[in-house]
Amino acid sequence: MKIPTVGIPAYPKEIERFWWRKSSERWPDAGEQKVLNLLRTEIVKQSDLFNKQRSFSPSSYGSRDTSILAYGNFFFPRTWRQLEFVLTEILDFREWRFPRQGVLRILDLGSGSGAAGLSALHLLRKKDIEIPLELKAVDYSGKSLSLMRNLHRDMRDLWTSTKLSTERRDLRSSLSAKNKENYDLIILSSSFNEISSNLELEDAAERILKIVERLKPSGFLIIIEPALRELGNCLHQATALAAERGKIQIHGPYFNGLPCPLPSMDSPYHSHEVRDGLPTETCRKLNFPLGLNLKDLKFSFTTLSGKEPSKFEESTSVLRIVSPVSKRKGLHFFIGIAADGKEYVYEIQSRDMLKEERKSVELLQRGDILEIERSQGIGGKQRIRIPNVSAIRTLFAPR
Numbered sequence: 001m002k003i004p005t006v007g008i009p010a011y012p013k014e015i016e017r018f019w020w021r022k023s024s025e026r027w028p029d030a031g032e033q034k035v036l037n038l039l040r041t042e043i044v045k046q047s048d049l050f051n052k053q054r055s056f057s058p059s060s061y062g063s064r065d066t067s068i069l070a071y072g073n074f075f076f077p078r079t080w081r082q083l084e085f086v087l088t089e090i091l092d093f094r095e096w097r098f099p100r101q102g103v104l105r106i107l108d109l110g111s112g113s114g115a116a117g118l119s120a121l122h123l124l125r126k127k128d129i130e131i132p133l134e135l136k137a138v139d140y141s142g143k144s145l146s147l148m149r150n151l152h153r154d155m156r157d158l159w160t161s162t163k164l165s166t167e168r169r170d171l172r173s174s175l176s177a178k179n180k181e182n183y184d185l186i187i188l189s190s191s192f193n194e195i196s197s198n199l200e201l202e203d204a205a206e207r208i209l210k211i212v213e214r215l216k217p218s219g220f221l222i223i224i225e226p227a228l229r230e231l232g233n234c235l236h237q238a239t240a241l242a243a244e245r246g247k248i249q250i251h252g253p254y255f256n257g258l259p260c261p262l263p264s265m266d267s268p269y270h271s272h273e274v275r276d277g278l279p280t281e282t283c284r285k286l287n288f289p290l291g292l293n294l295k296d297l298k299f300s301f302t303t304l305s306g307k308e309p310s311k312f313e314e315s316t317s318v319l320r321i322v323s324p325v326s327k328r329k330g331l332h333f334f335i336g337i338a339a340d341g342k343e344y345v346y347e348i349q350s351r352d353m354l355k356e357e358r359k360s361v362e363l364l365q366r367g368d369i370l371e372i373e374r375s376q377g378i379g380g381k382q383r384i385r386i387p388n389v390s391a392i393r394t395l396f397a398p399r
Helices: 013-026 032-053 065-092 115-126 142-154 201-212 229-244 281-287 355-362
Strands: 104-109 133-139 162-168 183-189 215-225 249-252 273-276 296-305 318-321 326-328 331-338 343-349 369-372 383-386 392-396
Touching (some): 013 065, 013 142, 032 065, 065 115, 065 249, 065 273, 104 115, 115 133, 133 142, 201 215, 201 229, 229 249, 229 296, 331 355
Parallel strands (some): 104 133, 104 183, 133 162, 183 215
Antiparallel strands (some): 215 296, 273 296, 318 331, 318 369, 326 331, 331 343, 369 392
């Protein structure tokens, strides 16, 4: 069992230093601890705003220097890393046929200060994709867009031969753009819930279809949302409705164009990833008295495209893990959504495992994609026995 199947680039130290420098310049007479405390107060407010209240206005984020700097130092690296996981999946597992010539165009809707869009530029260059890249960023915060332009300009070595343009626009009132350019990649990172707030599912699906109009036939739409059950369920239900109308096909997180089954089930789990957080040194300093969970990186996502999704046998063999790996009385087990679109409990007897085999099973993460050989249904139809560790093949396990 190979872990990882693909590596995720480290968050650039240059960007960590950029945000701290901007914070020090904002309060030039304050020492390090004073700056940390000023940012901590705002981080607590933003954490509640992002994870509990989910109620936004231009004054709640993006109009105040302190809020932008707190986001840049603390949340920006996490948003950056979320995009890396999803974009790596469509590059390495979902067979994205991006253009080999000409210009690869990216649209970041609700970009903020650029964590997702700039992460995409950086990752594509790390993947040795050498064609010119153009990023268009749209957000309601002029200050955030200004900082994004500064960051793109100051860190050119991280994304050589790329262009950035920005547009200030409130997407909640208008998705219509000034131009009719089509894009190879469109990103909405924690912004779909804002532009679809208080909408019925049918209207949220229409928002997705409106965005898809700007997508090239072989392009991909990535939507990433916080790992809250209500937001994740809304995302997957709206995605399913949009796909039913025939203009777009679901590629992820599951298989064969099938929607997430969890919103319609009485399951203790909801669809989200849990990856390694790998916080920056600045994040750890800021978090020292706060005690927020930096160990785990949690998020929901979906990927869509006009092209046909990859085909897998509609059986229990291929699956995505949607739960922690748990242990009980000689068993390791986890929940997976299989290529037939259904939820199953996968279990493997651990009493005869070698130490290294046990460790490899426990290293599996929520979001990993596996293929099981020689699996057997046991008891109820929803329980699958894995014969041994050698029967597990990791198809996608990024780290």
